[in-house]
Amino acid sequence: MTENTNNGMDAQGRRVRHARMRIETTVLLNRGTESFPTELEDISATGVRLRKPSHWNGEVGQTWVVDMIFGSNLHIHVDARVMRISTQWIGLEYSRIPENKQETLWSLLGGYADKLEPWEEENL
Template identity: 35%
Template sequence: MSESQGIRYARKSIEASCLLLYKGYSCLTQVMNISASGILVAPLEDEHIDGLELGSICILEIVVNETFNLHVSSKVTRIAEGEIALHYISIPEEKQVALWQLLGDHVHEVEVFDT
């Protein structure tokens, strides 16, 4: 691993929707990938939130299927063209086991990434 690389929890691609809430605004997004520590979402066409910036605190309502959704607090860590990366701040205790089950083997795996 070089100095320009870091380690993070492994990402898992899933098909899910996510409602991102920030300061009374909402934005419908598509989940690109998810990990034990965060999520990468892409706003749907014509969706955006004014004033969203690095460090903004958001609420996410992640809808995986008809029986499983996850409500978490998160912090914006990266905003790129068409993508928003967020780090979980708080996961309700009753949803933690379900998240770990959703992640499967990815919950314990790490991967190298370029910083």
């Protein structure tokens, strides 16, 4: 695993984050009585980036249930906090991964679970 000990910076002073695995699948975003179908753009060990649904009214800091469907037999749901919102995307950070879904998520991520990558803010 690449070391990440300096508040999101690598040894060369570059900003880093957990590597994102690009994968597209159907997602249902739920909060209270609100429910929005959308698409997963990418997933990492710490969160997801989703296509922003039309008429979605969420805000930074809110927690949403993210239900991801991968094929006919792989379903992962997590609680995630909205960290970033752009005109096209929502960036969410996991706040709770049910214990019975953790191994499934790490298996899905494979080598991406332990990898870091450089990033810039505009890359949401």
